[in-house]
Amino acid sequence: MILIIGVRFRKSGKVYYFDPAGLSINKGNHVIVETARGVEYGTVVLGPKDIDDEKVIQPLKSVIRIATEEDDNTNTENIEKEKEAFDICLDKIKKHGLKMKLIDSEYTFDKNKLLFYFTADGRIDFRDLVKDLAAIFRTRIELRQIGVRDETKLMGGIGICGRPLCCHTYLADFAPVSIKMAKEQNLSLNPAKISGVCGRLMCCLKNEEEAYEYLNSTLPHINDTVKTIDGYEGTVHSISVLKQKAKILITKDNEKELREYHASELTFERRSNNPDAGNIAIPLPDEELDENALKELEEMEQNDLEELTQQEEEQHGHNGQPVHQQKKYPKKQYNKPNNSNGTSHKKNYNTGHKEYYNIHNKPGKKSSRYNSGKNNHPHNEQN
Numbered sequence: 001m002i003l004i005i006g007v008r009f010r011k012s013g014k015v016y017y018f019d020p021a022g023l024s025i026n027k028g029n030h031v032i033v034e035t036a037r038g039v040e041y042g043t044v045v046l047g048p049k050d051i052d053d054e055k056v057i058q059p060l061k062s063v064i065r066i067a068t069e070e071d072d073n074t075n076t077e078n079i080e081k082e083k084e085a086f087d088i089c090l091d092k093i094k095k096h097g098l099k100m101k102l103i104d105s106e107y108t109f110d111k112n113k114l115l116f117y118f119t120a121d122g123r124i125d126f127r128d129l130v131k132d133l134a135a136i137f138r139t140r141i142e143l144r145q146i147g148v149r150d151e152t153k154l155m156g157g158i159g160i161c162g163r164p165l166c167c168h169t170y171l172a173d174f175a176p177v178s179i180k181m182a183k184e185q186n187l188s189l190n191p192a193k194i195s196g197v198c199g200r201l202m203c204c205l206k207n208e209e210e211a212y213e214y215l216n217s218t219l220p221h222i223n224d225t226v227k228t229i230d231g232y233e234g235t236v237h238s239i240s241v242l243k244q245k246a247k248i249l250i251t252k253d254n255e256k257e258l259r260e261y262h263a264s265e266l267t268f269e270r271r272s273n274n275p276d277a278g279n280i281a282i283p284l285p286d287e288e289l290d291e292n293a294l295k296e297l298e299e300m301e302q303n304d305l306e307e308l309t310q311q312e313e314e315q316h317g318h319n320g321q322p323v324h325q326q327k328k329y330p331k332k333q334y335n336k337p338n339n340s341n342g343t344s345h346k347k348n349y350n351t352g353h354k355e356y357y358n359i360h361n362k363p364g365k366k367s368s369r370y371n372s373g374k375n376n377h378p379h380n381e382q383n
Contacts, residue, residue: 002053004060006046007033010106012153014172020048021062030067030075032109041067041075041109078107085137089116092132100124103146104154113140119151149174152198159196159204166203177201179297184212186241191297201300215241220268229265
């Protein structure tokens with residue numbers, strides 16, 4: 001067993017393991033830690049805990065110290081300077097006429113690097129922009145192209161449920177979301193109704209997937225033939241998953257009659273809880289499903305899977321100290337719904353790219369978010 005603590009560097013970001021180094025550290029404390037990117041200021045979200053050695057890839061870096069009042073003030077100053085840097089970068093982008101949307105800016109704790117996050121359709125030649133920024137801030141500049149999900153996670157917003165977005169408030173990482181989850185929950189397969197602010201399938205479809213899979217496994221499928229507790233044999237007309245009831249079309253005295261039964265009052269052949277679309281997802285009266293809508297949903301799903309697969313490959317391609325992970329976005333088109341007129345437009349997200357420059361404006365070596373060090377195994381991350 002090995003003693004660890006979990007540290008988070010950004011709101012709703014991933015949690016990384018560090019060695020408490022014998023310090024009396026409690027949940028909620030601020031700590032100064034050394035990462036491959038440099039010295040960082042983080043918040044302890046997981047108190048000291050013993051875990052199995054195999055869940056941590058050595059060497060596990062140690063906490064330098066518990067943050068002092070001076071460290072807290074430095075972090076506050078950095079946050080204020082990040083806002084100023086954001087405004088300056090916006091002006092420079094406008095000056096150079098670059099077609100990119102600036103999302104966020106971030107200083108490292110020791111101010112050795114200034115990061116800017118942006119989105120764009122395709123690749124952007126921002127070499128002149130980096131030179132201008134490096135001349136102004138006199139530090140290393142890094143520009144990162146991110147995808148639509150990460151953009152929404154950073155900026156935040158209000159979901160269709162009326163609550164703050166899950167990704168901005170508590171989700172540490174994105175989970176793959178599939179069309180099957182919407183079918184399992186008998187939701188509309190209209191992209192405008194099951195896609196989030198980012199234009200991808202809503203993350204909350206994942207939340208109740210297991211519950212619906214279990215509940216659906218206890219019910220017959222639509223059009224199945226069942227036997228009722230009062231001796232009739234009929235066909236399933238519709239089901240209510242949460243109530244665990246089904247409406248059965250039976251024949252009584254040569255007349256068709258629709259009766260409702262609880263699942264426990266029916267006898268039927270149990271099948272896999274991975275039903276076909278025709279048995280679960282019934283188009284609602286106000287929607288017309290067409291090939292374009294289904295294709296759009298498939299493209300959303302495929303983009304999510306490719307991004308997550310690429311991220312896992314990057315994580316397994318390295319060993320050692322847990323670090324922040326830069327996501328790369330595959331070059332693939334998808335249709336993003338435009339709720340104002342019901343139409344859609346295509347966006348093309350290419351592989352992320354970045355350039356490093358030191359204060360002399362010389363390009364440096366490309367690397368992951370932390371210049372040295374390697375990714376920890378996914379099991380070392382606490383979501």
